[in-house]
Amino acid sequence: MRFSANLGFLWKDRSLPEAIRAAKMAGFDAVECHWPYDVPAAEVAAALGETGLEMLGLNTSRGDVASGENGLSALPGRETDARAAIDEAISYASTIGAANIHVMAGFASGEEAHRCFLANLGYACKAALPHGITILIEPLNHYDAPGYFLSTTEQACMIMEELGAPNLKLMFDCYHVQLMEGNLTNRLKRLLPVTGHVQFASVPDRGPPDGGEVSYSYIFGLLEELGYDAPLGAEYKPVGSTENSLGWMARQLRDA
Numbered sequence: 103m104r105f106s107a108n109l110g111f112l113w114k115d116r117s118l119p120e121a122i123r124a125a126k127m128a129g130f131d132a133v134e135c136h137w138p139y140d141v142p143a144a145e146v147a148a149a150l151g152e153t154g155l156e157m158l159g160l161n162t163s164r165g166d167v168a169s170g171e172n173g174l175s176a177l178p179g180r181e182t183d184a185r186a187a188i189d190e191a192i193s194y195a196s197t198i199g200a201a202n203i204h205v206m207a208g209f210a211s212g213e214e215a216h217r218c219f220l221a222n223l224g225y226a227c228k229a230a231l232p233h234g235i236t237i238l239i240e241p242l243n244h245y246d247a248p249g250y251f252l253s254t255t256e257q258a259c260m261i262m263e264e265l266g267a268p269n270l271k272l273m274f275d276c277y278h279v280q281l282m283e284g285n286l287t288n289r290l291k292r293l294l295p296v297t298g299h300v301q302f303a304s305v306p307d308r309g310p311p312d313g314g315e316v317s318y319s320y321i322f323g324l325l326e327e328l329g330y331d332a333p334l335g336a337e338y339k340p341v342g343s344t345e346n347s348l349g350w351m352a353r354q355l356r357d358a
């Protein structure tokens with residue numbers, strides 16, 4: 103069982119290179135992040151090289167955060183900005199050797215938004231392919247992100263089927279999926295072949311995975327049984343220091 107530290111939430115008080123070093127010290131097998139763009143990619147690449155950790159993925163930029171944007175790729179009329187964000191993510195990911203890019207849809211609904219998202223994802227998949235990069239789409243729950251375009255794995259599957267791109271996969275975040283759809287066991291069994299990355303956090307608090315309504319020791323065991331051996335993304339919000347939130351990992355690795 104291997105774990106990836108999501109540095110969008112863990113060691114958020116440190117610079118990205120320092121957070122990578124902290125994740126290594128704490129025993130994580132990999133790291134992932136949200137929006138690394140204000141840190142020069144060379145600095146991130148140096149910290150990854152020094153620690154031997156792989157950056158599994160990053161998100162496309164959200165757009166104008168001050169005005170409440172949370173992604174651009176499903177916003178009709180914003181194709182130029184969406185594709186610039188995709189190009190930026192591909193350039194950053196290829197410099198630091200990140201294998202996945204989560205293309206963020208944004209707040210939108212309806213048929214026009216669906217067509218816009220498909221077209222931008224088609225652009226992203228084609229541009230990412232020569233770099234060996236996988237494009238991920240992630241359903242976000244409507245409690246944290248009301249009005250976000252992509253909110254269920256069912257919708258994500260329809261999009262993946264319609265586009266049919268070989269490098270388009272699902273980001274299965276157990277936290278979001280449990281809040282929107284539940285039935286985690288059957289969904290993981292069914293969707294693992296089209297899943298590019300798995301993330302987790304307690305439900306409903308988005309805290310460490312040792313409390314709340316989901317038994318993650320069961321979910322981690324299930325994933326292992328299903329032969330999924332990629333690092334699992336710890337994307338939770340620690341209360342207090344990240345180090346003090348890591349008891350779950352020590353227990354998990356001890357009991358494995």
Ligand SMILES: O=C(O)C(=O)CO
Pocket residue numbers: 136161240242275337
């Ligand atoms: O909320 C998430 O899971 C995201 O990756 C977007 O920030």
